[in-house]
Amino acid sequence: MSPWSLISPASRGIGFALARRVLQTTNAPVVATARKDPDKTKADLLEGLDIDEKRLEVLKLDVLDERSIEDAAASCKKLFHASDDHLQLAFIVPGILFPEKSPAQIKADDALLTFRTNTLGPMLMLKHFSPFLPRKSASVTQAANYMEGLPSVATTAVMSARVGSIGDNRLGGWYSYRASKAGVNQIVKTFDNHLRTASGENAMAVALHPGTVKTGLSQDFWSSVKEEKLFDRDWVAERLFNVIKQVGVEGRGKCWDWDGKEVPP
Template identity: 35%
Template sequence: MRRVIWVPITSSSSIVAAPTPTLTRITRAVAPRLLSTTSASAPAARWEGGVSLVQGASRGIGLEFAKQLLEKNEKGQVVATCRNPDGATGLLDLKIKFGDRLNILQLDLTNEKTIEASAKSVRENYGSMNLLINASGILSIPNVMQPETTLSKVEKSALMLAYEVNAAGPILVIKHMWPLLKAGGGMGTKRDVAVVANLSARVGSIGDNHLGGWHAYRSSKTALNQLTKTVSVEFGRKKDPITCILLHPGTVDTDLSRPFQRNLPKEKLFTKEFSVQKLLNIINNAKSSDNGKFFAWDGQEIPW
């Protein structure tokens, strides 16, 4: 099964219209979490606690991101996307627990129309966004692709699939969420900027590559790094209130890494809870000066 996560709306928040002054007073009295309201073309909606979107949230690290965002920020709104929301039992359990604070959308990284539809839904329901986490990724699929231990095992189909999901897909998500991130900035959060956090991997670093192999996965993460860096340069040049960073979560005990854990020292295999806690600490403390940087789970910068 492809390890990617993307989702018709199973639930949604009320659509917010631009208020009159009287309606604004009523809204603030009745719903304190909404500091001001808007459509995407007017001043952006400002939600106390912020609006976060986790792309790739049906399992593994993505699901843990959604869980911790809901648990640690009692006023924050979370949009979780995956390919098949009806089968995302972990997200459905969170929906029961957190109700309207969690909105589940269908999004398939290989289908740009679903990305565009998700952006439209977020715009209609919230008007802005303060955090985008691209958590999806693929490493191996039985009978389809496996990490290559030698050049002779490289196949074009695996290279293209890895690039589509691990690199092109996340950048297309940023493309369609960009206006929402600009509208949101850091409003409603303790940051002064919105954050885009793309989950990369240390093996994507060219400067840190001493072992070779894993051609499709390694090169697709390298492509993600370059695309993210390029996006960050544009954000900086246009003075958008967005910081775009790359994160290496370490080797985490998930379905993605499980087939390759045999020779890994126990102390180097992290739980999802530990890794996401560390990554959220980096995200929550991100500043405009961090734009375009590549961080490991412990906050150390990784060479390109």
């Protein structure tokens, strides 16, 4: 089977770092997505990398627009149309945050946008890209050259957050963001249950918690985070990629942090 990878979105932040990490440490084709200007995103992703540029395809995709997700999936079907092509690694990482500190700060439009981006967006990605995952009946014999650096089990990883854990919630606040990420954890578990039937041990799903990363999403909170707990995006990308390869099928359906520790539901 011929594997490929998907990182969506990959124009900035953790997604950008993950895409470059996959390009640098694997040999398989990579599909990245950007909400706008895919040509610029491709140039940025390739800058300074000594790789075959033909390995990277950047597609336009907006998780708020299902038609764009459907179109991107159709493009991938044209790119990877052989019977043994399959999606070996997917990072689905859209995110937006409105930090409501009290109920009085909740705004319906902001909350709706949070759920559409953080929760419904990944759900629609699973809808349109899950057909690319290997089925239970698929042969596990794979081209060693293309599998180098990739997880041995086809893995779909969706970005969650520790604040999405109900059991770990001791501070409150961030109502819409917390709820949207709790929803992500439920979606991942439900999708993994589907994969247990459809793919057996050929495919699995997990959620990821990256910690507080120096990206635009968290910029307003950098001053309140201890320096040793504020992570560089490239470092986090390396850690998350390693976690993906280490947890194995025993860790499927769960949320894992950057240090390989399980985040409770």
